[in-house]
Amino acid sequence: MLRRLLAVLLSVVLVGLVAPPAGADTLDDLAKRQAAAEKRKAAADDTIESLEHDLEDTDQEMADAYVRLTKVRADLDVAQAALDVAEAELTSAETAAKKLADRLADAQSEEAALVTKIEEQVELNRSTKSSIAELARRAYRGEGAPDSMSLVVGAESATDFVNRFSLSQTALRVQTNTLTDLQESEATARNSQVRLEAVRETVADLKTEADAAVVVAEKARATASSKRAAVADLLSKEKADLAVIEKRKQAQLDAKDKAEQASSALANDIQDIIGLTKKEKDRIRKEKAAARKKAEEEARKKAEKDKADGKPSTPSPPTSDPKPPAGKGFFAYPTKVPHITSSYGYRLHPVLGYVRLHAGTDFRAYCGTPIYAAAAGKVVWAQYRGGFGNQVLINHGEVGGRNLMSSYNHFSRFAVSSGERVSKGQIVGYSGNTGTSTACHLHFEVYVDGQTVDPMSML
Numbered sequence: 001m002l003r004r005l006l007a008v009l010l011s012v013v014l015v016g017l018v019a020p021p022a023g024a025d026t027l028d029d030l031a032k033r034q035a036a037a038e039k040r041k042a043a044a045d046d047t048i049e050s051l052e053h054d055l056e057d058t059d060q061e062m063a064d065a066y067v068r069l070t071k072v073r074a075d076l077d078v079a080q081a082a083l084d085v086a087e088a089e090l091t092s093a094e095t096a097a098k099k100l101a102d103r104l105a106d107a108q109s110e111e112a113a114l115v116t117k118i119e120e121q122v123e124l125n126r127s128t129k130s131s132i133a134e135l136a137r138r139a140y141r142g143e144g145a146p147d148s149m150s151l152v153v154g155a156e157s158a159t160d161f162v163n164r165f166s167l168s169q170t171a172l173r174v175q176t177n178t179l180t181d182l183q184e185s186e187a188t189a190r191n192s193q194v195r196l197e198a199v200r201e202t203v204a205d206l207k208t209e210a211d212a213a214v215v216v217a218e219k220a221r222a223t224a225s226s227k228r229a230a231v232a233d234l235l236s237k238e239k240a241d242l243a244v245i246e247k248r249k250q251a252q253l254d255a256k257d258k259a260e261q262a263s264s265a266l267a268n269d270i271q272d273i274i275g276l277t278k279k280e281k282d283r284i285r286k287e288k289a290a291a292r293k294k295a296e297e298e299a300r301k302k303a304e305k306d307k308a309d310g311k312p313s314t315p316s317p318p319t320s321d322p323k324p325p326a327g328k329g330f331f332a333y334p335t336k337v338p339h340i341t342s343s344y345g346y347r348l349h350p351v352l353g354y355v356r357l358h359a360g361t362d363f364r365a366y367c368g369t370p371i372y373a374a375a376a377g378k379v380v381w382a383q384y385r386g387g388f389g390n391q392v393l394i395n396h397g398e399v400g401g402r403n404l405m406s407s408y409n410h411f412s413r414f415a416v417s418s419g420e421r422v423s424k425g426q427i428v429g430y431s432g433n434t435g436t437s438t439a440c441h442l443h444f445e446v447y448v449d450g451q452t453v454d455p456m457s458m459l
Helices: 002-017 027-046 048-054 060-140 148-154 158-273 278-308
Strands: 340-342 345-348 355-358 361-364 370-372 377-384 390-399 402-414 427-431 441-448 451-453
Touching (some): 060 158, 158 278, 278 355, 377 427
Antiparallel strands (some): 340 361, 345 355, 361 441, 370 427, 377 390, 390 402
């Protein structure tokens, strides 16, 4: 019965129900925190593909480091929460082991004290029994207390009689007390022996439970050590990725300038093709600059709100882009199975914090996927264009009094040539990863008078 009771008590202690210090997090609190961290990690994993597209115009080494960093930090969040749980379980296990060790030490001390007490009682009983035996022998030889007649006859005077009687009474009391002491001592010895047997059983049970507690504590200590190592490893990886990002910052800023120059050059080339005057170009540029400034501010505020809400940054389309000359449905989708991975709009760069325009719509298109003309027109060129990679630009002519063009970027190879007329739905090339792309996909852009607009407004 005692063994079962101790086992139940130990199991309660070892599952972490040792009373925590005032204000400390309980294991239940820490477990909930760990579950929340795992949910955040799952959410971060879901945004990796979007993040990769957000970093499309980013230096490749920096983009890879930032994606790794995002994963590492999500893992670190979970690992730290797991470490907190492991440390709490270790503390609980060590506390339980310490309590059992203290109880065992107390029981062993009591056992030792009882053994000493019993030994002393045994010695006392032996001595008492020896005294009683001696009294018995003296009585047998007639050396004990005299009877009444001998006291009277042997007394020389009344005083001598009184003295002899007093001595005999004292001797009798000594004999009686000695017998009483022996009885009490033997009873105490028997009780002490029973208590000793109970304490020895308790000691044996506590040794078993204490050994189990030590095993649990050692396992908790090993788990905590493993969790600490995991956290340290992730912190090391985080530091390495941050170093790469810091190292590649200037390269990214240079790449940003080149991308903006390439975009401006493309817009200028298109405007030259459609014959816009310098005055018209200047007006369009001013309108675009004003729209960009407003959109950048809106995108910055949205990105900050998304971050505060713990959401991934999403594009914020400008509200004052040039109005498309055609409505919804003018263009067909450029892929057979359209799946948008990144939308048109302004967004905050996740690494460097500047706002830039993602000037088209990205479609998932695995390497070598056929890409189709969104509308009929003439191929202006099929050539490599800086960050755009292999690009096909199609002029769809004037629609609603404004020139309309579309481009298909990052091709692995072309299916058309410059100057060729194409029909709606004709294959113009195959998806790839050329230019500043980070993975095979289609980057689709639409231009009104040489300025980009949201392709989805006409798809």
